[in-house]
Amino acid sequence: MARLLDIKTLVIEARTMTGDWTRIVDEVDAYVDAGEVLGLIGESGAGKSTIGLACLAYAKPGARFGGGEILLDGENVIALDGEGRRRLRGPRVSYVAQSAAASFNPAMTLYDQVCEAPVRHGMMRFDEARRRAADMFRRLQLPDPERFGERYPHQVSGGQLQRAMAAMAMSCRPSLIVFDEPTTALDVTTQIEVLGAIKELIRDFGTAAVYISHDLAVVAQIADRIQVLRHGRTVEMGTAGQVLEAPRMAYTRELVTARKEHPKAETPVKAEAPLLEVRGVIARYGGNAANVLEDVSLKLGRGRTVAVVGESGSGKSTLARVITGLLPPIKGDVLVDGTALPPRTSKRTRAMLKRVQMIYQMPDVALNPRQSVAEAIGRPLKLYLGMEGEARRQRLNELMDHIGLDRSFVTRYPSELSGGQKQRVCIARALAAEPDVIICDEVTSALDPLIAEGILQLLQGLQDELGLAYVFITHDLAIVWNIADEVVVMKNGRVVESGPKREIFAPPHDPYTELLLSSAPEMRTDWLDELLEQRRAKGLAAAQ
Amino acid sequence: MGAYFRDMPLSAVAGLVIVAVNVLVAVFGPVIAPYAESYQVSLQPWSPPSAEAWLGTDNLGRDMLTRMLYGAQTTLGIAFIATVLSFAVGIAFGFAAGTLGGAVDQVLSRIVDVFMAIPSLILSLLLLSILGTGVPVIISVIAVVDATRVFRISRALAMNLSVMEFVEAARLRGEGLTWVLGREILPNALPPLVAEFGLRFCFVILFVSSLSFLGLGIQPPYADWGGMVRDNAQAINFAAYDPLIAIAPLAPAVAIATLTVGINLLADWMLAKQNRTVGGQEA
Numbered sequence: 001m002a003r004l005l006d007i008k009t010l011v012i013e014a015r016t017m018t019g020d021w022t023r024i025v026d027e028v029d030a031y032v033d034a035g036e037v038l039g040l041i042g043e044s045g046a047g048k049s050t051i052g053l054a055c056l057a058y059a060k061p062g063a064r065f066g067g068g069e070i071l072l073d074g075e076n077v078i079a080l081d082g083e084g085r086r087r088l089r090g091p092r093v094s095y096v097a098q099s100a101a102a103s104f105n106p107a108m109t110l111y112d113q114v115c116e117a118p119v120r121h122g123m124m125r126f127d128e129a130r131r132r133a134a135d136m137f138r139r140l141q142l143p144d145p146e147r148f149g150e151r152y153p154h155q156v157s158g159g160q161l162q163r164a165m166a167a168m169a170m171s172c173r174p175s176l177i178v179f180d181e182p183t184t185a186l187d188v189t190t191q192i193e194v195l196g197a198i199k200e201l202i203r204d205f206g207t208a209a210v211y212i213s214h215d216l217a218v219v220a221q222i223a224d225r226i227q228v229l230r231h232g233r234t235v236e237m238g239t240a241g242q243v244l245e246a247p248r249m250a251y252t253r254e255l256v257t258a259r260k261e262h263p264k265a266e267t268p269v270k271a272e273a274p275l276l277e278v279r280g281v282i283a284r285y286g287g288n289a290a291n292v293l294e295d296v297s298l299k300l301g302r303g304r305t306v307a308v309v310g311e312s313g314s315g316k317s318t319l320a321r322v323i324t325g326l327l328p329p330i331k332g333d334v335l336v337d338g339t340a341l342p343p344r345t346s347k348r349t350r351a352m353l354k355r356v357q358m359i360y361q362m363p364d365v366a367l368n369p370r371q372s373v374a375e376a377i378g379r380p381l382k383l384y385l386g387m388e389g390e391a392r393r394q395r396l397n398e399l400m401d402h403i404g405l406d407r408s409f410v411t412r413y414p415s416e417l418s419g420g421q422k423q424r425v426c427i428a429r430a431l432a433a434e435p436d437v438i439i440c441d442e443v444t445s446a447l448d449p450l451i452a453e454g455i456l457q458l459l460q461g462l463q464d465e466l467g468l469a470y471v472f473i474t475h476d477l478a479i480v481w482n483i484a485d486e487v488v489v490m491k492n493g494r495v496v497e498s499g500p501k502r503e504i505f506a507p508p509h510d511p512y513t514e515l516l517l518s519s520a521p522e523m524r525t526d527w528l529d530e531l532l533e534q535r536r537a538k539g540l541a542a543a544q
Numbered sequence: 545m546g547a548y549f550r551d552m553p554l555s556a557v558a559g560l561v562i563v564a565v566n567v568l569v570a571v572f573g574p575v576i577a578p579y580a581e582s583y584q585v586s587l588q589p590w591s592p593p594s595a596e597a598w599l600g601t602d603n604l605g606r607d608m609l610t611r612m613l614y615g616a617q618t619t620l621g622i623a624f625i626a627t628v629l630s631f632a633v634g635i636a637f638g639f640a641a642g643t644l645g646g647a648v649d650q651v652l653s654r655i656v657d658v659f660m661a662i663p664s665l666i667l668s669l670l671l672l673s674i675l676g677t678g679v680p681v682i683i684s685v686i687a688v689v690d691a692t693r694v695f696r697i698s699r700a701l702a703m704n705l706s707v708m709e710f711v712e713a714a715r716l717r718g719e720g721l722t723w724v725l726g727r728e729i730l731p732n733a734l735p736p737l738v739a740e741f742g743l744r745f746c747f748v749i750l751f752v753s754s755l756s757f758l759g760l761g762i763q764p765p766y767a768d769w770g771g772m773v774r775d776n777a778q779a780i781n782f783a784a785y786d787p788l789i790a791i792a793p794l795a796p797a798v799a800i801a802t803l804t805v806g807i808n809l810l811a812d813w814m815l816a817k818q819n820r821t822v823g824g825q826e827a
Contacts, residue, residue, distance in 0.1 A: 368728055
């Protein structure tokens, strides 16, 4: 079969702060045959998006092509002039970005945007393009496909918008589509819908695709072949089955095992009063707004982990704000060791604040960029424990050992640390207070899989050693299985189901828990097909 | 510090030199001045440059060079103190409004709206004509009028920063308002504020000069650049007979213009540099 896309020793360089050029894509070879899907996988900085954009003959500002060629039907797209590139983008290669919400023009209807490319390229008239767009919307199982395109981007949901973007990419019937993490920003249940729709679309039209993701399980559902990248170089490539079942390189093996289940050993529930208890909390933002939390209760024993699970908008982060006192509830109490805390943070004593600490999702904004590691971790030592001078320096070193960072890092500023290192510093800052409970709000979702795995292991180790209790807020059920003792499933501000992990994970399930559980991608190539088949059989339509 | 000044473009170097020279002159002016501030070198007004008076004399026969050197101290001194005061007041209230929000923000912002609704020159003239024109009064009036602008910027910066999670983390830790404002918000708001300081400082110099030119600024016999332009403006009429006489009104005017340009060049560079670092961090 003829090569549709053939990337030969591609080099792309980026300008560094000092003005030199450094290689961010370093002599990468890749190919896609007609009708084939190539999965590009790797952590952030692996160069996968850069390669994806290069297929459209585009290099981001501050980057340039440094060598090699990208042949599309035998024609080197890098060498094209402006007009040649214009003819390339849309009719021959198109692009689906990670954030559809940021990619659509909020002031134009979806029809206007989906039909723009074929009309501009002189391929058809607007009404013809519109008819074909409606057909595409129908294939993508969008509601009311005829009228759907008359809406504006803010009038449809995130998952629908992402599918509309796939329709836009298909509008000129290109021979290749580049999908750049199209489901990463979506909830697990929505991810399934979009993934299923994309898979059917490219199968029906026989379109070739480059599918970029950091999630091996997601890529495995859609790609024929997988190419693993790291630091701008190819680590390994093979068919999806090969990479998943028999990875050859150590790095790929780590990626595969990080996603596999290794459940936390079960510890018996001790018959003692709960350390942290949330009792019948009702909360809302603003006086007359709808309730965001509706009668939510939760119990957490000493040295145990309760996972709060739910989709975005389920109220799980709001629950954290209520526990910490940032959002005083309208009704209900937060109790530590049986005594109710004042609802508002500012009314709580330092001794109360010390016992409940928090770790955030984005370590970048959770650390003050103008404070060194020593200042960030040293502050709670002084504030809560009155440590100064030598005692504080010693404790600081101990904490650095705890989180597995070199002691010399204490003089660094956040901008000199990687994402995982920053998150470790945030953990140390929470530990410094010597708390009983740490609230972890999506602490791994902004990190690469291997880094995230390291953070989870660190948290688990600290729990075993120091007897900490965690409220672990997450949308990722694979993590829950590995770290939780108890699980609380939330939906629309209500607790759907709660109890020990084994009970929640074993049937019979609440229907919503069932949906969540079945939506978490598994490390097999046929998982998505099986799931969609099952749901169809059950009459549980994928598009809800 | 050395690293901060590396890769400085020529325009910024020029700005830095101009500002440095002006600061030196303001500090050491009275020491190096050939005469006392209001000593009359000749009885003839606007005599052209000579060996006794290198820049000629002014409308009362006083040495222009001496007046320029003394004037630097007055003009720069008043402008500096007024700008520092306006920033102290503006940042304090701006941060309070931006961080606390609610009623505090509403009250402070509406007061500032009222101040900003009146053109600043008219407002200052009104206040000065009521309160008199002593140096402390001039400084206070300029500080209050200018603080409204600083308030706006500080409030916006504080609003953006106070929703950051590191500020939330400080609140959860039980830190007081002083710590949150001084240690969490201020250091992160500093770069844009420093650049703004340069620009406001140069507006204030122009403003002091305008007030003096209109007769409500620094009162005689003290020298200041704006007042010197006004006092010697009529000499332009005699420049037809001897072009060198025009030095009297032009010298202070040129001094104001150069300093303004110099500060702007420096502030432009600082702003650009700050945007570059912020962009670099986010990328």
